[in-house]
Every structure is written in C-alpha cells, then in structure tokens.
Amino acid sequence: MLQPQQPITGNGPSASRGLGLNVHPGMHPLNPVHPHSQHRPDGIPAGLEGIENGHDNRRDIKDILQQIMTITDQSLDEAQAKKHALNCHRMKPALFSVLCEIKEKTGLYMRNAQEEEPPDPQLVRLDNMLLAEGVAGPEKGGGAAAAVSAATSSGGMSPDSSLGHSDYKSKLSQIRNIYHTELEKYEQACSEFTTHVMNLLREQSRTRPVSPREIERMVAIIHRKFSSIQSQLKQSTCEAVMILRSRFLDARRKRRNFSKQATEGLNEYFYSHLSNPYPSEEAKEELAKQCSITMSQVSNWFGNKRIRYKRNIGKFQEEANLYAMKTALGATQSEESPHTPNSTGSGSFSLSGSADCFLGVPPMNGEQPPYHMGAQTNGNWQEQNTPPSATSPGSDHSDNSD
DNA sequence: CCACATGATTGGGA
DNA sequence: TCCCAATCATGTGG
Known part of the structure; x- marks a missing residue:
C-alpha cells in the first residue's frame, strides 16, 4: 500500500545523529514549533542530505504519519515489524516532539481535573444489601441464619420450619458461590485488561507523550467500566436473593396458623x-x-x-x-x-x-x-x-x- | 379437590 | 398511625 522511497528502517546512529533533538531547534520538546514551520534549509541534518528543501521534509513526515495511520490495517507481524521500523526511524524524535507540542496546545494534560468519581449510590445500596444478606463479605454464615431466625421469630413459626431453613441456606450459599466466582472472574479480567492497557501505554510512551497521570486515568476508566459490569452482577444477585427470600421467608406465603x-x-x-x-x-x-x-x-x-x-x-x-x-x-x-x-x-x-x-x-x-x-x-x-x-x-x- | 378458616396485605378514611 | 373493609394466599378438614 505504501511505498516508502527511503528505508524506514533507519539505523539507530543515523536517527540519533540525524534529527536529534539537539540538531533541529524547532523539534526540541521544550521548545516546540509547528511541524510545518520547520523548513529552514540550514537545519537539514546529516540524515537528510540530498534533500534540499523543507518540501521534502514535509513529505517525509507525511509518509511516517501515513504509515502510522495504516498500521492497524496490517497483520500483526507486519505491524510489529513496521512498528519497530518506525521506532527506529530518524524522524521519530521529531514526531515525538510534535506530539508533545500538540498535546500541550490542546490541553490534554489539563483535562484530568475531575477524577474523583463519586461512589454510585445504587452500587452502594446493592453492596449493603448483599452484605446484609450474607452474600457479600466474609463467610460468616450469620447473614442467612440471622435472616431466617428473624423471620421465624417474627412469624411465630413452630420449629418444624427448620426444614425450610436448611433449604434456604443451601440455596443462599449457592447464590453466594456463583456470585463470588463471577466476581473473581470479573476482577481477574479487569486486572488482566488493566495490565495489558498499561503495557500498551508504556510502550506507546516511546512514540508519544504519555504521562503517568494519563495511565492512572485510563486505569480508572477501565475500573469504572468493569465496576458497571460488576454492579449488574450485584443487581442480579440481589434479585435472586430477594426471590429466594420471598419464596422461603415471606410470612404471607408461609402462613402458619397460630398455636x-x-x-x-x-x-x-x-x-x-x-x-x-x-x-x-x-x-x-x-x-x-x-x-x-x-x-x-x-x-x-x-x-x-x-x-x-x-x-x-x-x-x-x-x-x-x-x-x-x-x-x-x-x-x-x-x-x-x-x-x-x-x-x-x-x-x-x-x-x-x-x-x-x-x-x-x-x-x-x-x-x-x-x-x-x-x-x-x-x-x-x-x-x-x-x-x-x-x-x-x-x-x-x-x-x-x- | 373443594369449601371454609385464618393470617397477612392493601387501600382508604379519620 | 390506627382502624376498617376487602382481598389474597395458604392451611385444614371432609
């Protein structure tokens, strides 16, 4: 698709020596200028000898950008190779500085102001309920038992209803088990995904400026997404518990005549x-x-x-x-x-x-x-x-x- | 299974 | 908030 006229597999020395940050003042990250403004003929580095003017320079950058843009269309191996090539490209530092500049100008660094996410009241409610029902939290076995005993004492049931208790308890622990395995799965997936994204970002930070804060923010976003999935799990668990409760403990359904x-x-x-x-x-x-x-x-x-x-x-x-x-x-x-x-x-x-x-x-x-x-x-x-x-x-x- | 008994719930009124 | 009246849903005896 793209036909680089020049070897993009630039060697290390040439890259560092060529468009090194110290060579082209316009490309210095600390003093960035717009890429199109760098057309000073006297700034042409050693790596670009043979190219006389800034016009070719622009072409060069355009090529790189195009390669970057099309990298997702390629196969993994291809992309990997291309990535490596790009990483070693002599223009890479220039690109990096340009990206730095763009980022600074667009204020992306500043956009992390709101990072204190307020705890979702719905989620808190679900958590509390699951805790109260003995589904969440430490395995104490007190939750179900307490609920049952409370219901019994208030219902004035005779002890013969203990049969229902064990049934209820086993069903509840079933729910509990499912809940915990699912939760574990989600957590594992979340951490896997997080590390994956972090690695990705870390790697990308070689070619574009990525601040640790940004990584943090991304992690927070991922956690939010996963927690919304988790809240769905909690919701359905709550529903299951409620159904179980109503089936086993609803005094009206389990009406007992008084003694x-x-x-x-x-x-x-x-x-x-x-x-x-x-x-x-x-x-x-x-x-x-x-x-x-x-x-x-x-x-x-x-x-x-x-x-x-x-x-x-x-x-x-x-x-x-x-x-x-x-x-x-x-x-x-x-x-x-x-x-x-x-x-x-x-x-x-x-x-x-x-x-x-x-x-x-x-x-x-x-x-x-x-x-x-x-x-x-x-x-x-x-x-x-x-x-x-x-x-x-x-x-x-x-x-x-x- | 049916009819009745009975505890619980609900909706409205004061 | 308590009570009434109607109703629901289950328990029970035949």
Missing part, C-alpha cells in the same frame, strides 16, 4: 373485652409475649377478629359463650385472674372481663341467639354495619343495632 394456646389467649382477651376489643399498646405487648407472636400479629389478629365477629356475630356465639364461661370460671375460682389488667382504662380486667361476657350470655346453647351481644357491647364498635344480615341467616341479631 392453639396463642389463639386461646387472644380469644380470651377478645371475648373478655368484647365491649371494647381494642388492646392498648401494653396489652398487645403482653399478648404478644404470652402467645409468642409479634405485636403486629396481635394487631392483625384483632383486626381480623373484630371484622369477622362483627360480620357474623351469630357464628361466633358459641365461641363467645365458651370463653365467657372460661373467664367466668377463672374469675370466680380465683378472684385474681392470672393475666394482666387491660389498659383500656376500664379498671380491673377481671371484673370488666367477666362483666362483658356475662352480660350477654344467658343460656349455654349457641344455637338460638336469644341474647343480643350488641346489647352488652356498649361500645359502638360493631353497631354500624349490621345491615348485611344476609351472611347470618340463622341469627336474629337484627335488633342489636339499638
């Missing part, structure tokens, strides 16, 4: 405070402790209970009677009831409790509802929506609204 004692305790409270079945914070806490469930579960339970009781009082008559009897028995047998006072401000729980229940529980059979729960429930908490009596065909609590 019999827990339900009993809750029902006891409910029916003994039927007039105002809204446990205070302290009462909820107490119930939660007593039933080994969380406070929000207590709240949920009471919310569900109230609405379902209200919706179909007839259906709950029997249950109400049962608990009324229970509390009544407890109250009569021991004046001091074992559980804590309610905090509804209604004074002594035992009294109010039994009162609540007794008021509306005359007979023992819940079949006929001759008594009206609504009557004794002075609280208006259930008076509003009795209209849809369709749900309770058997119960005649239609008049409980008064």
